Amino acid sequence: MTTEEIEEIAGRLINALGDQSESILYYPHPFGADGFVVIFRDDVTSIVDLIADAHLCVPTETPLYCLRRSELFELSLPVYSWVYLVNRHVHMAYWLKHEGKVLFGSDIRAQLELPNPHLMLASHIGVSTHYLRSGIILDGLHRKRYLELIETLKQQIKMLMATALLLHGQWNVTAETVADQFEDSFPDPEFKQVWNEFSRLLTARSDDEHRSALEAVWLFERFIKQLRSYAQ
Amino acid sequence: MTVTVDDYQRAVDDFVAGLRESLGDDLISIILYGSLARQEVKPGQSDLLDAYVYLKNEVFTDKEKFFKAFETMVTACNKLSLTGLPYQHPFQYWSEDELEHIPALYRAHLESDALSTVLFGKDVRQQMSCTEAELAVAKLSFFEARRMGHPLAIYLRKQELTEDDCEKMLAGVKLLLKFLPQMACVSLDILTGPNQAIPSLLKALPDLDAASVQNIEKRTVTLAEAEDLREILRATLSFIEDLHDKLLSNA
Secondary structure: OOHHHHHHHHHHHHHHHHHHEEEEEEEOOOOOOOEEEEEEOOOOOOHHHHHHHHHHOOOOOOOEEEEEHHHHHHHHOOOOOOHHHHHHHOOHHHHHHHHOEEEEEOOOHHHOOOOOHHHHHHHHHHHHHHHHHHHHHHHHHHOOOHHHHHHHHHHHHHHHHHHHHHHHOOOOOOOOOHHHHHHHHOOOHHHHHHHHHHHHHHHOOOOOHHHHHHHHHHHHHHHHHHHHHHHO | OOOOHHHHHHHHHHHHHHHHHHHHHHEEEEEEEOOOOOOOOOOOOOOEOOEEEEEOHHHHOOHHHHHHHHHHHHHHHHHHHOOOOOEOOOOEEEEHHHHHHOOHHHHHHHOOOOOEEEEEEOOHHHHOOOOHHHHHHHHHHHHHHHHHHHHHHHHHOOOOOOHHHHHHHHHHHHHHHHHHHHHHHHHOOOOOOHHHHHHHHHHHOOOOOOHHHOOHHHOOOOHHHHHHHHHHHHHHHHHHHHHHHHHHHHO
8 A cells, every 4th residue: 555545544534533543553464455443442432333434434445443442452363254354364463563553643552462373373274174165165166267266275375374474473474475484484395395386386377277276276275284283 | 936945955965965976985974054954944045055075084185086076076066056046155075184173163053953964974073173272263253253344334324325235234234143143152152053142142141132133134125225224234233342342341
């Protein structure tokens, strides 16, 4: 998000909610959309109306967290929900605490506790099996969306790598660096083989997209199975 | 053509037969849950098919078996989608060693004969479990998941509601009321099915007022009722925030 975009949204949020808020913050997110956090005072009433006003200030696809001051700890809790929501939530507290910007009010970042990485990994593996297998893998194969499926699985493996790196205290990763960082921190031949084969799958254009999609699912399942052994 | 419960039963029977025939010994168990398992099918409305398909571990270590299993499962999806019955998402597949990693949020569905049933093979439900971390995630999920509904709040402010807005509002409300009360129950260590979630919460949290969100699943979308729907949305979001506050004060 550009500085101008951040300032424009910040202006709208402050104008609409400044007198009800203790703090308004922005955070970058390397894998997905950057987002905003609006922390209302604990004594606000009619929070549903405030949430409505806040969401009117922010583009639909931009993540927005609305909460009261006393609910700050919730930002660090794991969630078991749709895959895309979990993907953008897992690292959010890290980026807010370390790279977030205060747009209005007090700087609450020092009071923000970081998540338990073991719980974040458990939730991420959970939704990557439970929801992704049904809603993305079988559905993608059924609808013959082979290339889209391969791309989604590549992205999901990277997301899972990033979450696993939290076990080693590494949160500052990007889509470009995550595979290398993961290989350094998890020198496991199975992971290495899976990622090498997946990378070959992406570069070697096959005429048989169906076969390539099945290969991608096979590699994804091997990756998940191996990752589970580190999540115990 | 009128859809009947028998049409659903035939689709389920074909589904099981197809998997059995192709997967043979690699198929361990098929567990049915959801409205079909609860005998609460609404013909023409209920989806096909909420099921857990358990496969032998070897399927996930032998590439040839793996590819064959996926061809079979995709064929099963194709057949389900062609039955003419509502079909929104495929069933779920798991390996045998994942019996120790069932989705903790939904374990109630798998621990009661009233909520699930064995369609084929071993009754693996007694072997199902989850780790402490998975249980902790399930118990904490309500707090973040409740924010799923926040983007819907913009409809409380929109001047002119369209039919599309009304559809999105009602679908969003139904989704929130389907999942969040169950998640709240898990937070309170209450294992219950979807229909009993709100009654169970009312017992556990006597000050909770759910009157305004009862019977919403029966509502339909009409533009003439746009303002009613807007009030239903407000009531639902307020109910969820109230539920959240009570869970926190109960913790």
